[in-house]
Amino acid sequence: MSYPQWPGQLQNGLAMMNLSFSDHQQHQLLAFLALLNKWNKAYNLTAVRDPQTMVSRQLLDSLSVLPWVTTDYLLDVGAGGGLPGIPLAIVFPDKHFTLLDSNGKKTRFLNQCVLELGLKNVEVIHGRAEDCQPAQRFTQISSRAFTALENLVAWCEDLLAPEGEFLAMKGLYPEDEVAALPAGWKVESSHSLNVPGADGERHLLIVARAEQHR
Incomplete structure (x- = not known):
């Protein structure tokens, strides 16, 4: 099920983010959101259930990392309901x-x-990340x-190429998590x-091996 306010919210949000996509891509983004909303009722894919906030908290939030997606082969780990993987795939x-998740309902x-x-x-x-054996390692993992x-x-x-990096999307800057990063x-x-339209802070942390370990 889609909602009449979604196309305007998407267009306005993209304009505020200085992003521009074809009509077909915008249609695909909204079609994905409608699928997510429909399946969420039975599969519990996301905690966001208010249709008024879905464009912002799901589509625009996923697309906010677009400037840092530089690889031709990206792994989205713990892909869940397809965020950010599906929106990024639509616009790229x-x-x-590659979308990886251990939950069968979600896959x-x-x-x-x-x-x-x-x-x-x-x-x-x-499958689980620890058990995944790709043909080649990824230069970016979101x-x-x-x-x-x-x-x-x-x-x-083991899934990340030696020179690769993690694109970790977080809310508040996770001071404790950064402090707990292991050596290397x-x-x-x-x-x-x-x-646009989202409450609270959002951060992208780019995490990589320390130079001496790369």
């Missing part, structure tokens, strides 16, 4: 996105999104509301994200 049709939903939206650049994997940074690097270290890892940069 020439990049390939069934993701596969349905790929089918209904005709996303040729998305692969869905049902995570959103997945786990603490300490767990992220521990569970996904560092926060290369932190970026405050501007998400």
Whole structure:
């Protein structure tokens, strides 16, 4: 189910973020949001249930990291309801996105999104990060509301290329998580994200191996 206010909210939000996408891409983004809203009732994919805030907290929030997505092959770990992986795949049709989640209900939903939206650049994997054995390691791995940074690097270290980086989406700047990063890892940069219509702070932390370990 979609809502009449969504197209205007999306257009206004994209304009405030200085982003511009084709009518087809905007239609795909809204179609994905409608699928997420529909399946959420049975599959508990996201805690966001107010239709008035869905465009901001799900679509615009996911797209806020777009300037830092530089790889052609990105892994979205703990992909859940497909955020940020599906919106990024829609606006980056020439990049390939692998969505990994251990929850079977969530990967069934993701596969349905790929089918209904005709996303040729998305692969869905049902499994745990520790058990995943990709053909090649990824230069970027994104995570959103997945786990603490300490767990992220521990569970996904073998999936990240030597020169790779994690794109960790957080709310408030996670001082405790940064302090708990194990030796050999560092926060290369932190970026405050501007998400129109969203309450509270949002941050992107780029985490990579310390130089001597890369």
